Amino acid sequence: MSTETVTIRRQKIHKNRVKARLVFFLTLTAALLLVIIFAERLCPYDPNLQDTGIFLQPPSLAHPAGTDRFGRDMFSRILVGLKTSITSALTLVAIITVTGTAAGVLCGFYGGILDSAVMRISDVCLAFPGLVFAMAIAALLNGGIKNAVIALAVISWPKYARIARSQTLTLKTLDYIAAAHLAGGSSVQIIFRHILPNSLGPVLVTAVLDIGTMLMELAGLSFLGLGAQPPTAELGNMMSSGRSMLQTYPWVVIGPGIGIFTAVAVFNLLGDTMRDYLDSSGSR
Numbered sequence: 001m002s003t004e005t006v007t008i009r010r011q012k013i014h015k016n017r018v019k020a021r022l023v024f025f026l027t028l029t030a031a032l033l034l035v036i037i038f039a040e041r042l043c044p045y046d047p048n049l050q051d052t053g054i055f056l057q058p059p060s061l062a063h064p065a066g067t068d069r070f071g072r073d074m075f076s077r078i079l080v081g082l083k084t085s086i087t088s089a090l091t092l093v094a095i096i097t098v099t100g101t102a103a104g105v106l107c108g109f110y111g112g113i114l115d116s117a118v119m120r121i122s123d124v125c126l127a128f129p130g131l132v133f134a135m136a137i138a139a140l141l142n143g144g145i146k147n148a149v150i151a152l153a154v155i156s157w158p159k160y161a162r163i164a165r166s167q168t169l170t171l172k173t174l175d176y177i178a179a180a181h182l183a184g185g186s187s188v189q190i191i192f193r194h195i196l197p198n199s200l201g202p203v204l205v206t207a208v209l210d211i212g213t214m215l216m217e218l219a220g221l222s223f224l225g226l227g228a229q230p231p232t233a234e235l236g237n238m239m240s241s242g243r244s245m246l247q248t249y250p251w252v253v254i255g256p257g258i259g260i261f262t263a264v265a266v267f268n269l270l271g272d273t274m275r276d277y278l279d280s281s282g283s284r
Contacts, residue, residue: 015280022277025270032266036083043076047233056249066251068242074251078259080233084145086263088228089215092149092156097207099153100160105195107161108168109187115165122158130155131217138226145234148218148227156214160203167199201278209271212264219260235260 035042045063051071059066065074107115125133134151141147171177172195180190221227222236230237235256242252 011280015277018273018276018280021273022270025266025273028266029270032086032263035079036086039079039083043073043079045073045076047072047076047080048231049073056245056252058249059251065255066249068238068252069245069249074255077233077238078235078255081235081238081256082259082263084228084232084234085215085219085236085260086211088145088149088218088234089211092152092214092218093207093210095149095153096157096210097160097203100157101164101196101199101203103157104161104164104166105168105191105199108165109172109191109195118161119165122161125155125158128155131220134217134221135224135226138221143226143229145218145222145228145232148221151221151226152214152217156210160206163202163206164199167202168195171195171198205271205275205278208267208274212267212271215263215267216260 049072051067053071054063054067055069055071057063057067057071063073063075065078068074068077103118107118133155134148137151137154138148141150177190177194180194185193218227219234219236219239222234223240225237225240228234228237230241238256239253239260242249242256246253
């Protein structure tokens with residue numbers, strides 16, 4: 001058996017393993033999304049129902065994650081908090097992906113003043129520590145989960161613009177793009193038929209990985225009082241509400257923390273596996 005045959009076989013085995021991992025993590029992500037879609041139906045109690053007769057109860061069969069200082073069921077609030085956190089993170093990533101990719105493709109394709117102006121704006125956004133800049137914007141907007149999303153969107157789109165611009169600059173020098181121009185294709189047709197589809201791989205991987213990052217940053221803003229406000233169930237503000245009781249009633253912080261860890265881990269593992277799959281497909 002030749003060395004080339006062995007190499008091809010190993011590459012095929014590696015790709016099949018990566019594909020199996022991708023299917024597994026896609027299934028895991030789908031299960032997580034189903035949980036947040038039906039969060040309210042899965043809650044054993046009303047997440048906002050207060051019962052001072054059972055406040056700060058430890059985990060039990062009746063309340064698997066215990067209760068908080070207002071007697072609210074922690075398990076129900078964690079489920080709804082997951083929905084709030086993940087939905088906000090998905091919305092944020094969708095905004096910055098579309099905005100940044102559109103800006104990057106247009107800058108890379110047309111160049112000139114548009115490219116210079118947008119890249120200088122992105123330089124300004126990247127010149128400041130991201131979370132500190134977001135905290136300042138969120139504070140100016142008086143907090144709230146929507147304003148936290150806006151604040152993080154303002155500082156996060158340049159990364160996507162740079163990725164899309166880099167891909168576009170590479171793609172527009174290829175022969176098939178020149179052939180599309182010679183065939184009479186308009187700029188809009190070339191962008192949507194050739195440039196954009198071939199730029200999406202790195203963008204999508206970055207977007208999936210950013211879901212976990214944005215979830216943590218939104219939780220961080222809520223923890224500081226600049227994101228979701230009580231009584232809204234959100235993992236960050238739930239941890240903030242319970243931080244003073246960590247040593248005596250640890251479940252009020254540990255539960256939301258496990259929720260954040262689980263969601264971030266699932267999306268990060270999915271993003272890593274997507275990147276490995278695209279790399280193995282590109283190396284054929």
